[in-house]
Amino acid sequence: MRVLAIDYGQKRTGLAVTDPEQIIANGLTTVATSQLEAFVLDYVQREGVERIVVGHPRQMNGDDSENMRCITPFVNRLRKLLPTIPVELFDERFTSVLAHRAMIDGGLHRKARQNKALVDEISATIILQDWMESRR
Numbered sequence: 777m778r779v780l781a782i783d784y785g786q787k788r789t790g791l792a793v794t795d796p797e798q799i800i801a802n803g804l805t806t807v808a809t810s811q812l813e814a815f816v817l818d819y820v821q822r823e824g825v826e827r828i829v830v831g832h833p834r835q836m837n838g839d840d841s842e843n844m845r846c847i848t849p850f851v852n853r854l855r856k857l858l859p860t861i862p863v864e865l866f867d868e869r870f871t872s873v874l875a876h877r878a879m880i881d882g883g884l885h886r887k888a889r890q891n892k893a894l895v896d897e898i899s900a901t902i903i904l905q906d907w908m909e910s911r912r
Contacts (some may be wrong), residue, residue, distance in 0.1 A: 777826035781904035790896030808892035831868030
């Protein structure tokens with residue numbers, strides 16, 4: 777079964793998913809946040825998802841960032857709509873910086889690196905990869 781990761785943003789949200797054996801994290805897509813709930817519900821019905829990992833935005837001192845006021849209600853709704861699938865928060869500090877670094881290291885040109893949807897998808901992949909590594 778797969779693990780789905782979500783890098784929640786106010787306008788758009790990046791998603792990543794593991795393979796069924798949970799060995800590799802891959803970018804899935806970026807969706808408008810207004811369509812996120814419907815996308816997740818549809819995806820979970822089509823694919824075997826064992827767990828959902830949502831990026832937990834924190835400040836450098838460990839306090840929640842401002843975006844948690846939007847993420848908490850979303851996570852609570854998911855937990856009610858999908859009671860058999862655990863939904864957990866995972867620290868997402870530095871994922872945007874790491875996503876930009878990965879894009880540079882991957883040789884993407886400046887125009888491609890300005891694609892915020894791609895940054896969000898890569899950030900979700902990094903969240904998922906970090907989550908997987910923390911479980912090993």
